[in-house]
Amino acid sequence: MASPGPDRRSRRFLFGGYVVVVASFIAASVYTAEHIREIDVASDEIARDAMPTIRCLAEARHLLGQFEIESAAFAAVPVTPAARAAAEAPLRALAEQVGVYLALPLFPGERPFWEDVRRGTSRFVGAANRMLGQADAGDARLARETFLREVRPAAAHLHELLSRDLDFNARNGSQLAEHIKAVRARGLWLSLSLGVLCGGIALLAGRVVAGQLRRHDALVSEHERMMEERAGELEAFAGRVAHDIMNPTASAQLAIDLELRRRQAAGEPAGEGLERARRSLRRIQTLVAGLLGFARAGARPEPGAAADVVEVVHDVVSGAEARATEAGMTVGAELVPGTVACAKGVLTSLVANLVDNAIKYARRDGRVVIRAAPDAAAIRVEVEDDGPGLPPDLGDRVFEPYVRGGAGDVPGLGLGLATVKRLAEAHGGHVGVRSEPGRGTTFWFELPRAAAVSELRGSRAGSRPAHRARTWLRGPRRSRGRCRRDRGRTRCGGPRADPSAARRWAPPGGAAPRRRRPPRRAPRGTRAGPTARPRAWAGRGTGRRAA
Structure with missing residues (x-):
């Protein structure tokens, strides 16, 4: 049986680490809550039992000592x-404090001390009251004997009982404080231990995640490389298919x-x-051209274009x-001069696809307007x-392949807008649409500006207008002849005859540049020089000289 792969083991480890971390967190929370409850119980015992009892x-005991001091006068005669009044006040206060003590909750094992204090207090208060009564009756000698024989021994015994009970409550309070300290120490140790455990598990999980991310990045890079290879293969295949289909159809068309x-x-x-x-x-040629353009739309942009x-x-x-x-x-067209960072053919394809789409679906006798508005980083x-x-x-589904938003009788595959989106996104831009039913549609795209190239062209040309160019065209217009010198022959006509001929148009308010003539050459058998007279060319594009 095959062992599980590293990815499955990593996932299991991550899941196990997650479970351990969660369990540790729950255990720490429960343990901390239990310790907090213990601390609360101990604190309540100290606040409810120990402190009031000790107080x-x-x-x-203090009042008992004060009574002993004040009642010393009863040893002399007369009183x-x-x-008498000085001895009666602490006696009354002593009885009240002992009554409060007897009403307080008791610690475990405090009942015998409580009984002794109750009986000792009763004995002492009874003897003291008899002594005071005898003094009120004027029998000073009997009051003195009662003080010496009953009150003083009862006071000493009660002082011993109060001190013993006080020590017992003090020991209990100290034990509760030590218990609180121990509980806090255990809770702190457990929290630190669980924190270290969770931290270690988190570090291990982070290491596993980092490894997963590295593998994922490697897979993404490999996928991108394969996609680029597939895109190149698709483009080459599309070119071959287009060539194999377009050539026979062109021959048949001719x-x-x-x-x-x-x-x-x-x-x-x-x-x-x-x-x-x-x-x-023609329909076949249109379909093949659309498929070829869509296949080539995702190609890598040309650097520096x-x-x-x-x-x-x-x-x-x-x-x-x-x-x-x-x-x-x-x-x-309502335009502002600007330069975008893409090849001229790419920009031409973008604009032409949107214009063709607008002409397809616009109403008859309608209007199509092209606008260009630059900002700091892009041109829309x-x-x-x-x-x-x-x-x-x-x-935005209109930008998906084979999605069409118009009438079904309009020819097309639904690839024009998809091609626009692929071209724009491949060159760092994006596309969008605004539309209202019955009021028209506006498609737009944005491409990054080529500021440095634009400034360089502006400095070379020197005649580019800085104002908004406004062009309105309607109806046929005569095409201009374009000629170039190629291997001793003058070739004219065709949009591809002169690559620079596309720039030879006159902006509004400017004059068109003069077309350069082909250079003259000296006739055969003569030396080229200032006095040599070349023969005239027989015609345009013939490639033959006049005899």
């Missing part, structure tokens, strides 16, 4: 009234377009089958003109439409 007995052009040139009808095939191919918000939004708005014109919409880009809005129960 009464001590006071009675004066002042001497063949269908050529056939449609041939029929159109020959005056023949296009045919419903060809149109349906072309629409199906930066993108100009105004430039990218202008390009996206320009590219959306045809669709906006077809739908009868107005696409506008918002795309607002005046469409029907989102259902109230949808919320």
